[in-house]
Amino acid sequence: MKIKVGFGFDVHQLKEGHPFVLGGVNLEHHSGAYGHSDADVLLHAICDALLGAANLRDIGFHFKNTDPRWKGISSILLLQETVKLLDEKGWSIGNIDAMLCLEAPKINPHIPQMQKNIADAIHMSQEDISIKATTNEQMGFIGREEGVVAYAVCLIEKASGNR
Numbered sequence: 001m002k003i004k005v006g007f008g009f010d011v012h013q014l015k016e017g018h019p020f021v022l023g024g025v026n027l028e029h030h031s032g033a034y035g036h037s038d039a040d041v042l043l044h045a046i047c048d049a050l051l052g053a054a055n056l057r058d059i060g061f062h063f064k065n066t067d068p069r070w071k072g073i074s075s076i077l078l079l080q081e082t083v084k085l086l087d088e089k090g091w092s093i094g095n096i097d098a099m100l101c102l103e104a105p106k107i108n109p110h111i112p113q114m115q116k117n118i119a120d121a122i123h124m125s126q127e128d129i130s131i132k133a134t135t136n137e138q139m140g141f142i143g144r145e146e147g148v149v150a151y152a153v154c155l156i157e158k159a160s161g162n163r
């Protein structure tokens with residue numbers, strides 16, 4: 001069995017009146033993340049962790065932020081496309097562990113739904129998808145609610161000699 005780890009990071013600006021989608025959940029908040037897609041930083045960090053583990057470049061390499069196909073797209077679809085890229089190389093996902101960093105809103109009540117959205121989208125057990133959150137203790141751009149950050153690590157595996 002071949003096992004690899006991957007790491008991903010993403011950051012998006014927060015702007016008044018924008019939708020705020022994290023882990024496929026639409027959060028009620030005065031501001032939301034701004035990007036070319038739905039700007040779901042959590043899913044983008046997870047995509048980058050998966051691509052990094054498989055040495056398949058990064059999310060912007062596969063889904064360019066100038067491509068009209070991805071304008072406003074749900075990042076759940078980008079995650080599904082990412083998992084297909086890994087699948088083509090024979091990789092399956094062991095587990096994902098992610099960390100959100102934002103002052104507000106509180107993420108804890110939404111974590112089970114985020115885990116379910118991800119698990120359903122890429123056919124994993126919710127038990128293998130960990131999501132956590134922290135504030136930045138009111139410091140810096142996160143503390144001023146100008147941006148939201150996510151980090152993710154993952155483990156992927158395949159039988160030795162498989163593709």
Ligand SMILES: Nc1ccn([C@@H]2O[C@H](COP(=O)(O)O)[C@@H](O)[C@H]2O)c(=O)n1
Nearest residue numbers: 102103104105106107108133134135136
């Ligand atoms: N947006 C957030 C931030 C934090 N949490 C939860 O609150 C706990 C305390 O956060 P601190 O940054 O003050 O340490 C944290 O461990 C999370 O459980 C949250 O749900 N949403």
Ligand SMILES: C[C@@]1(CO)OP(=O)(O)OP(=O)(O)OC[C@H]1O
Nearest residue numbers: 035036037044060063064065070
């Ligand atoms: C997801 C993509 C593509 O729509 O755009 P954004 O939503 O701007 O997100 P980012 O994390 O900057 O990078 C990847 C992009 O190419």
